[in-house]
Amino acid sequence: MSSPCGPEHAPTGDVGAALMMIDSRLRAVHGGKTEPDREQQKMVEQFAASLGPGGIDELLDGACTLIYMYMKWLRMAYEDHDKDVIEYVVPNLVATMRMMTMSIPREVIPTMAGLVIAAGTGLSPNLWRKQYGYWTKEEMTPLEATAFLLAEHINNITEDPDFATRLIATALSEAYED
Template sequence: MSSPCDLQYAPAGDVGVALMAIDSRLKAVYDGQAGTDPEQRQLMDQFAASLGPEEANDVLDGACTLIYMFMQWLRMAHEQHDRDVIEYVVPGFVASMRMMPKSIRPEAIPTMAGLVVAAGTGLSPSLWRKQYGEWTEGEMNSLEATALLLAEHINRLTGDRDFATRMVTEALSTTNQD
């Protein structure tokens, strides 16, 4: 049975801008500067403020596309070892989010966990979220953290700090060539 949250109905959004933001955050985390560079934070805030409503929605959809891509990669990697991606990824993901109370509001954690489960089961995270209303301001940090945590998890599993970013970049390159 088809679902209104099937990927075929989902907008991809601006994956490039979302990936750029996540890659920048990953590099800051790996360099030990996460959250400590006020100039970078100011530039990101200015960029976000310069977006119109449609562009901002495109970046949100792009972040959801990243989450979907990351969860699909994790699903395939876990299936190779006869493991369920939900069982092996979601508990650690939720625990990580709970350790970030300054960035992630506790009430956003169930929504982000649902977003990850939706992506892990092949549904569009963007469409899954839209059935519950519009994104809220309080969910923006949580959405960014969700993509960041999944990318970092992939990088840790592969032993390659750039793997998640490179995987998406290569997928985008292949899509653009077609």
């Protein structure tokens, strides 16, 4: 039976822009930077400002599509080892977010866990979230962090710091070819 939160009903959004932001964060972290790169932050802020209201929605939907795609890959990887993706991903994600006290308000952690669980069970994270109203300002950084942490988890599993980015870039290339 089809769910109204099924991925077939969800907008994909601007996956390319969302991937660019996540890849940029991954590169900054793996470049050994402990302080935020002011130039990069300025560029991201200018990019976000240039999107306008509709563009922000496209970016949000794109980030949720990344979360869905990452969780789909993780689900298949864990199932290959007879493990449950929710059991192995969600507790780690929540524990990591709880340590990120300066950028992740505690009250949004359950929402981010819900997004990941929705994606891990084959539902669209953006449609699951939209059941509860529009995104809040407090959820923006945690949403980006969720996509980042899932990408980082995939990169750690594969022992390849660019695997998660290539995974999505390949899927986008194949989609454009079709």
